[in-house]
Amino acid sequence: MEGYLHLNNNQSFLGQWLTPPPKQQIEGEIVFFTGMTGYQEVLTDPSYKDQIIVFTYPLIGNYGINELDFESKKPHVAGVVVYEATNHPSHYQAKYSLKAYLEKWNIPLLGHIDTRAVVKRIRKEGTMPAALSSNELDCKHNWVLPKEGKVTKVTASTNGCYGNGETHIVLVDYGAKKSIIQSFLKRNCRVTTIPFQTAFKEIKNLKPDGIVLSNGPGDPKELTNILPNVKKMLEHYPTLGICLGHQLAVLALGGNTKKLTFGHRGANHPVADLKYGKVFMSSQNHSYVVDEESLLKTGFEKRFVNLHDQSIEGLTHKVLPIQTVQFHPEAHPGPADGEYIFDEFMNMIKVEKRSVIAYA
Numbered sequence: 001m002e003g004y005l006h007l008n009n010n011q012s013f014l015g016q017w018l019t020p021p022p023k024q025q026i027e028g029e030i031v032f033f034t035g036m037t038g039y040q041e042v043l044t045d046p047s048y049k050d051q052i053i054v055f056t057y058p059l060i061g062n063y064g065i066n067e068l069d070f071e072s073k074k075p076h077v078a079g080v081v082v083y084e085a086t087n088h089p090s091h092y093q094a095k096y097s098l099k100a101y102l103e104k105w106n107i108p109l110l111g112h113i114d115t116r117a118v119v120k121r122i123r124k125e126g127t128m129p130a131a132l133s134s135n136e137l138d139c140k141h142n143w144v145l146p147k148e149g150k151v152t153k154v155t156a157s158t159n160g161c162y163g164n165g166e167t168h169i170v171l172v173d174y175g176a177k178k179s180i181i182q183s184f185l186k187r188n189c190r191v192t193t194i195p196f197q198t199a200f201k202e203i204k205n206l207k208p209d210g211i212v213l214s215n216g217p218g219d220p221k222e223l224t225n226i227l228p229n230v231k232k233m234l235e236h237y238p239t240l241g242i243c244l245g246h247q248l249a250v251l252a253l254g255g256n257t258k259k260l261t262f263g264h265r266g267a268n269h270p271v272a273d274l275k276y277g278k279v280f281m282s283s284q285n286h287s288y289v290v291d292e293e294s295l296l297k298t299g300f301e302k303r304f305v306n307l308h309d310q311s312i313e314g315l316t317h318k319v320l321p322i323q324t325v326q327f328h329p330e331a332h333p334g335p336a337d338g339e340y341i342f343d344e345f346m347n348m349i350k351v352e353k354r355s356v357i358a359y360a
């Protein structure tokens with residue numbers, strides 16, 4: 001059955017529903033992911049909350065969906081656009097086909113769309129509201145998407161406890177990916193995940209050795225009310241900020257963020273580490289970046305740079321033990337080249353512990 005992708009610039013693309021057509025028109029911000037694999041991780045990464053995702057690789061779903069690679073308990077995207085999706089995945093761990101999985105969660109999959117043409121539009125005109133619909137457009141449209149509250153939708157409602165290692169990591173859950181927890185469990189940590197509005201007093205009671213500010217959906221500037229809390233965390237504990245967490249750390253210390261035209265979403269974004277003079281491939285998913293000029297008064301120094309557009313990919317702090325990254329060191333999807341950031345953070349925690357003991 002025929003279905004449409006309508007962009008807010010009044011351009012429409014005709015395709016075929018590969019899942020049952022949605023009962024109502026689905027609206028969301030349209031973004032594109034360029035990786036050849038990793039669709040399962042993308043669909044279940046809470047940072048994609050309510051977005052319509054276009055996969056640019058022309059055949060999606062070959063290895064199906066398994067029980068291991070979910071980044072959270074359910075898919076978060078509003079809709080999926082592909083050129084072709086297979087019905088017959090081939091992988092020994094495959095539990096569902098892509099279509100069956102999306103159908104189970106009532107998420108529409110629109111196929112036979114010229115995804116490259118769609119991406120050209122988005123690259124030219126920017127990320128914009130869009131709709132998936134069974135109907136042709138009959139008038140000019142301008143969808144206004146609800147802005148606030150995405151983090152509230154995806155954060156945990158209670159604390160979660162994982163592992164029993166030596167070092168205690170408190171992970172502030174703005175929509176955290178499972179792989180971040182696993183990266184710390186691999187490094188002999190105990191991880192406590194906490195709802196994003198947990199007061200600093202309660203965080204202190206948990207006696208963290210280090211704090212991680214997680215990834216998460218939406219514009220970081222929607223979260224201004226929690227910045228004083230974030231600032232206290234940064235001033236008291238070794239802190240690692242990942243993606244949204246990186247952006248919030250900068251805002252909390254008086255810096256600024258801005259929106260990219262079409263964001264970075266893929267598994268092969270080249271990043272330079274200025275500390276070691278080396279380049280590696282990174283996994284990315286973000287629309288916003290830190291504004292370099294705003295860093296002057298924050299005490300942050302640029303450490304990582306995106307080699308496609310020179311945007312900031314990570315910072316260290318001149319005085320406080322803070323490391324932040326815009327890319328995803330936990331990978332999933334994509335390469336784990338940036339994983340050494342977790343090892344560095346573990347060292348940062350050790351050094352802090354030693355100096356606390358020395359001064360006691």
Ligand SMILES: NC(=O)CC[C@H](N)C(=O)O
Pocket residue numbers: 047214215216217218219220242243244245285286287288289
């Ligand atoms: N993956 C993330 O944490 C994304 C951060 C933020 N929502 C952005 O789009 O820039």
